[in-house]
Amino acid sequence: MTSESFLSVENATRRFAGLVAVDTVTFRVERGEILSMIGPNGAGKTTMFNLITGQLSLSGGAIVFGGEQIGKLPPHVRAQRGMGRTFQIAKPFIGLTTRENVMVGAFRRNRRFTDAFDRANAVLAEVGLEARADASASELTLSERRRLEIARALALSPELILLDEVMAGLNATEVTEVIDLIQRLNDRGMTFLVIEHNLKVVRAVSRRVIVLDHGVKIAEGTATEVLSDPKVVKAYLGKRAE
Incomplete structure (x- = not known):
């Protein structure tokens, strides 16, 4: 080692x-x-x-x-x-939008709302979910939920x-x-x-x-x-x- x-x-x-x-x-x-x-x-x-x-x-x-x-x-x-991670079983906050789910992680390093909002948008664009930003997480397909898991990890930078x-x-x-x-x-x-x-x-x-x-x-x-x-x-x- x-x-x-x-x-x-x-x-x-x-x-x-x-x-x-x-x-x-x-x-x-x-x-x-x-x-x-x-x-x-x-x-x-x-x-x-x-x-x-x-x-x-x-x-x-x-x-x-x-x-x-x-x-x-x-x-x-x-x-x-x-350090960021995803989980084997995707468990987004189903009462929040896709963007809001990502913002939860973004707030870890971005205390201002506008900064967390912008960070979430950038991450969603990175993983190909920008068109689903305002959709409820409960409406996402399995593939989209997998991408959301990655996005939530990425939001932590x-x-x-x-x-x-x-x-x-x-x-x-x-x-x-x-x-x-x-x-x-x-x-x-x-x-x-x-x-x-x-x-x-x-x-x-x-x-x-x-x-x-x-x-x-x-x-x-x-x-x-x-x-x-x-x-x-x-x-x-x-x-x-x-």
Whole structure:
């Protein structure tokens, strides 16, 4: 683990009573990269995200972000430090408009209403939702809700975004559009940690991949190396891989 790593996760562990959901996991995310985290259902991926962003506390280990130990900081402070995320199940404020949902995040760094309003409009244009700015969030399609999740994270002006299955349920065209958005943001310097089940997407966006299985990191490397690793194939396919 290098001190220069943008995000360093060191022996992260999370226990729930007798269950070890994340077991001494260590990895790093370098500034400006897109790192994918993959694994079968129940592997501990979302738990790992919750440890990084503060929704859950560590049972052991450490998390260092931008050179600072953040393992004991609450989620809103981690957001102020430059960390944004989406959630596996999109839960917008359905009583607010699309723009108002984004403004909630924008107020974190823009105290004046007009500044938050302008920031929200800019973010909505970035993700292709400007035409739906005044629509109620309850009226958005699944694809639009996924984009809104990204927009709410972007409104924080983060340096790192954690995307939790943001492609789930999208058709091929919609997936391509989200990939293009991620790559565009990455080209401008945004760093991403991505949970993704679509392995074609993983190959398309990530030069480096880590694999969790039953809370343990079982592989790390390029997408080609990892997806051809017998341990990874077995984790995904079980007895059919033997």
